[in-house]
Structure formats: structure tokens, C-alpha cells
Ligand code: GDP
């Protein structure tokens with residue numbers, strides 16, 4: 001009987017049952033290994049999609065969870081009575097999906113970037129429906145995209161109908177665990193289908209077992225054919241900012257970091273304070289006025 005402790009990554013969970021990707025190398029199988037079903041004790045109720053765990057085969061022919069391994073971060077949503085509920089863990093990157101119709105709200109893009117920073121995750125900005133850009137994109141929109149690029153974000157033009165940008169997105173996702181965020185109708189499902197044409201093996205395995213159809217309300221980890229993972233579910237896609245304080249907000253405007261070292265006050269909110277170097281950087285054109293104005297608006301709305 002093999003009682004070796006293995007490592008694994010949680011694909012999804014159904015009550016006390018976890019579907020786990022086996023990450024322990026087995027010499028006889030270097031091809032794709034089938035997911036393992038693991039039973040989790042009560043104390044592992046907090047384990048979610050994306051978690052790394054230790055597990056072992058037990059003598060009864062099934063497998064059990066031994067340990068939840070430390071997380072890099074966790075995505076939470078307000079649950080019962082507003083108490084935060086964890087829905088996914090270990091997310092490296094937010095893919096912020098936007099389109100020209102419905103039109104892009106740059107406020108919302110900034111909010112997602114703040115969320116990414118709070119999670120200590122990277123962010124990619126996707127502008128989908130490039131076929132509609134000529135008709136709908138304004139000078140201000142192009143300027144906004146350039147600003148994000150100037151401060152270090154990847155901005156990717158895509159067309160989920162033709163596949164434009166698919167390869168570039170796959171490359172950006174290939175060594176990470178990503179989630180898609182963005183408002184309804186921008187093309188998240190269409191893009192997901194493009195990057196995972198053979199959707200979706202893991203879900204199929206569950207349905208075949210006779211335990212009923214797997215609904216996508218629970219977050220699920222998908223292994224991408226070109227490398228990397230996508231964690232997806234309606235709840236993950238609707239992910240929005242929870243409560244943030246002034247510090248989270250200014251941390252989310254990454255281009256403020258360097259100049260803020262020279263603000264007269266340590267706790268400068270870059271609003272009205274004298275000797276604010278962020279404001280000077282806005283005045284001399286180093287920081288985008290539009291980004292700064294959105295920051296100030298968000299600051300006053302806190
Ligand atoms: P989601 O709500 O973000 O998942 O968006 P969907 O993937 O369901 O797409 C919403 C609508 O936009 C669908 O009718 C898609 O066919 C359409 N769509 C998606 N990508 C593109 C695109 O690149 N160009 C155009 N013109 N339509 C697109």
C-alpha cells in the first residue's frame with residue numbers, strides 16, 4: 001500500500017470531496033495524470049479551489065487530505081451576513097477584460113488594478129472586441145491605454161471572434177494562475193473558450209461519476225493547454241473590491257510610489273497637503289492627470 005505524502009492542487013470541491021491535481025511526480029507516468037478525489041476532514045473546510053495541499057492514498061482505496069499549505073493570497077467575497085468567504089486561492093494574475101461595447105470604464109479598470117495590488121498579483125489589461133474600436137474608441141481611450149502601458153501594465157488588443165491576441169494572452173498566462181475579471185458582456189467566456197478549446201476535461205470526469213452535473217458556481221481550476229491555469233466561476237468573474245483604506249487606494253496607483261517618497265508628510269494622501277511630490281509629478285506631466293483625477297474621486301468617495 002502506498003502511503004507516501006503527495007502534493008496537489010485543488011481543482012474544485014463538492015462539500016467534503018476535493019478534486020485534486022496530483023503534483024507529485026510518478027516515474028511510471030510522466031504524461032497527464034488523472035485528478036485524485038480526496039476526502040477532507042472538518043478542519044479542512046476552508047480549503048478552496050487553487051489551494052496547495054498534502055494528501056495520501058489511504059488503505060480503503062481513496063485519498064485524504066493531510067495539510068493545507070500556505071497561500072500566497074486568497075480571493076474573498078461577502079458571504080453570509082457580510083462575513084468574508086474565501087472562494088479561491090493562490091492567484092498570480094488578474095486579467096482585466098474590457099471591450100468597446102459595453103464601453104470601458106477606466107474607473108473600473110483602476111479599481112481592478114487596486115484589487116490586483118491588494119492581492120499582490122500581477123495585472124494584464126485586455127481590450128477585447130478590437131473590431132469595434134474604430135467606431136467606438138475615443139482619443140481619450142487611446143490615451144488611457146497608453147498611460148497604462150507607460151506605467152508598466154501590459155495592454156492587449158483582442159478579438160475573441162477571430163482569435164486576434166489569443167497567442168499573446170496565452171503567453172502572458174503560461175506560467176501563472178490567472179482569473180478573468182470584468183463586467184458582463186465584455187467577452188470573458190468567449191476568450192476562455194478561445195484559450196481552452198477542448199473545455200473542459202476535469203468537469204467531464206466529475207459528471208461521469210454519477211454524482212450529478214458539476215455546476216460552475218464553485219470556482220474551478222483549469223489547466224491551460226499552453227501552460228498556466230485559469231481559475232474561473234461566475235463568483236470569481238464578479239470579483240470586485242471590498243473595503244479599502246487610503247493606503248490601499250494610493251498603493252493601487254503604482255506610479256505614485258516613487259514620487260510619494262518625497263512628499264513632505266509620511267501619510268500624505270496626495271490631495272491638499274503642502275509639499276506633495278505626487279501632485280508636482282502630475283503638474284509637470286510625469287503622472288497622468290486623468291489617473292490622478294480618478295484617484296482623487298475615489299479618495300473622496302472612501
Ligand atoms: P462575458 O459576459 O464577459 O462572458 O461575455 P461573452 O463572452 O458572453 O460575450 C458577450 C457578447 O460579445 C457575445 O455575443 C459575444 O459573441 C460577443 N463578443 C465576444 N468577443 C467579441 C469580439 O471580439 N468582437 C465582437 N464584435 N463581439 C464579441
Ligand code: ZN
Nearest residue numbers: 263268270276
Ligand atoms: Zn503626496
